[in-house]
Amino acid sequence: MCVRKISLGMSVCMFIVVAALFSFQTAMPSDKAYPAYLKQLDEFTQAVTDFRSVVSVAKKHNRKEQLKFQQRYLQLREKYATVEWLFEYMDPEASKNYINGAPLPHLLFNSANLEVVEPEGLQCIDELVFAPAEEFDPQALNLLAQSLETKMKEYTVLQRHSQASVRMMIEAMRFQLIKIFTLKITGFDTPGSLNGLKDAAASLSAMNTYLMHYDPLISKHTKVGSALVHAEFKKAEAYLRTHPDFDSFDRIYFYRQHVSVLYEMLYHIQAQSGVEFYDEVIKTPTTFNYRSKNIFAADFLNRSAYQNIPAALQQNKSLSALGELLFFDPVLSDNGLRSCASCHHPDMAFSDGKAKSIATDFNGTVKRNAPGLINAVFSDRFFYDLRTNSLEDQIDHVVSSDHEFHSSFIMIEQRLSLSTEYIDLFKNAFPMLGKNPINKYSISTAISSYVGSLVAFDSPFDRYMRKETETLSPEVLHGANLFLGKAKCGTCHFAPLFNGMVPPYYKENESEVLGVTTIDDFLHPALDDDLGRSKGQLKEQADIYNHSFKTPTVRNVAFTAPYMHNGAYKDLATVVSFYNAGGGKGLGLDIPNQTLPEDSLGLSEVEMKALVSFMQSLSDTTGLNKRPARLPRMDKQEKFNTRLIGGEY
DSSP states (O other), rough: OOOOOOOHHHHHHHHHHHHHTTSSSSSSSSSSSSHHHHHHHHHHHHHHHHHHHTTTTTTOOHHHHHHHHHHHHHHHHHHHHHHHHHHHHHHHHIIIIIIISSSOOOOOTTTTSSSSEOOOOOHHHHHTSSSSGGOOHHHHHHHHHHHHHHHHHHHHHHHOOOOOOOHHHHHHHHHHHIIIIITTTTTOTTTOOOHHHHHHHHHHHHHHHHGGGGGHHHHHHSSSSSHHHHHHHHHHHHHHHHHTTTTTHHHHHHIIIIHHHHHHHHHHHHHHHHHOOOOOOOOOOOEEEEEEOOSSTTTBOOGGGSOOOOOHHHHHHHHHHHHHHTTTOGGGGGTSSBBBBGGGGGTTTTTTTTSSSOOGOOSOOOOSSOOTTTTSSSSSSSSSTTTBBHHHHHHHHHHHHHTTTOOOOHHHHHTTOOOOOHHHHHHHGGGGGOOOOOOHHHHHHHHHHHTOOOOOOSSSSHHTTTTOOOOOOOOHHHHHHHHTTTOOGGTTTTTTTTTTBTTTTOOOBOEEEEOSSSSSTTTSSBBOOOOOOOGGGGOOGGGGGGEEEEEEOTTTTTGGBBBBBTTHHHHBHHHHHHTTTOOOOOOOOOTTTOOOOOSSOOHHHHHHHHHHHHHHOOOOOOOOOOOSOOOOOOOOGGGGGOOOBBBBO
């Protein structure tokens, strides 16, 4: 249940900092756009007050009143859609925590204690208002409405003390297009009502109206032309309004014919009109590439921003080449028989085909399934339990693990330093480290650089979404629409990464409680006893994260069976069946914090088969399945010169 718990200090401070940064930006060519936005923001805030006054007289379990509240809420939600595009850009933290965040409990940021904060905001109201009649709680709804009213009054005041340049307006619109495709038409933003299509239409209409303030700029300085861009906005809105059914809506057509067109148009408007880009104003590396032209392009996100590697080092091609050798070299392990590639085979998209990888010296297995590594760099947290914050830290855990390398960086440094070949390779990769370039930092950085280079966005589905081909089977298209719609896969596996990195900034990795079973016997289910995230980082050891695991990518899943954190499900058909049943809770298990809806998805055999076909269409390992031709010689350790590339097991 959603209840109220207010803590505004952190978000208010962040807003003031962001507003200060905004004040240095280029002034708008139109002095009417931002005041028009503030006017609509006031109208939404008043609509929140009106909604609160209506629900304050609610009576428990009154179905007639609940239906009335649903209609009033949908009107409120549509009002928010007219300002959401800029409101969430101006203060994304406020939106996430108080206005339009996911209806899931979370831990209070930077709290000295493990303080659980219950969710609040529009999504929480959406879920509550559209709950089954027996679960409808007017008192909880009233508290949520009161909290939303308080927050909106405060944030409206804050936004009056800021300003938005034309750059920010265009950026906000491009981010909103990403959200429309990944969060709105998938149902993420409206978990109870599934009203995202109408939301998206209202949002497009509002952005089109605001863009009219810049018609002189667009007409004078760009080849796009204001009439053309307005027409495209109207066509996109019209498609949404004339295809209102959530389950049958063709999301792939909508993206190719409307979202991608508008996304590229707005880029050209910004580039051709001489409006500055974000990186020309603020030099901090960003995960999002503000010059990207397609959400499914390889350059949509900045890979370098996800790694803790200085820019000068990243440009050194010898760094990744060194990392590749280290990745395949078993000399890093205590017994000299295991390498990173022992559990991450390039011919299996860098997984290993086992439920759980073999442990050191064949002493059982490691704790969890080995995930694939292609596109693994696009994450802010690593391991299934999210216990590390960087690839470099992840390597540290592997080195010291008794079940994996069972070694230490001191031992590895000593071994590598006895190889003249390795010393020269490290000097080339790390010229700033002088005569002693081999240390923990350089070893982990090199391996991280190699893993970060394992990037692929050229699957058949990607090429289709970029309009580089018009050929994709009807079954795959059906599966893609199911994935992003009825099957609700896209509400956790967000496009285009299809992992748990939350759009539109792709900075935060979600984890989910699914209730994964010990084996794939769904007639006699037993909950896997791995507690996951609640036993990861010390600051997250809370019950809400029991059995919670990182949401991995479904790209290249055709190569990475078996599946789930414990490798319990042998094929994709089994995985889809598990989700279709409503996860562990849907199978009858007691899982208090399951984030996966427990109701059956109601998918037919044909639909489940189509989902599998779609996931298989996300395969792309081109150029990423090679191994080094040889490993560097160990001058003074002859016994290691017969070591196998990739290790013996």
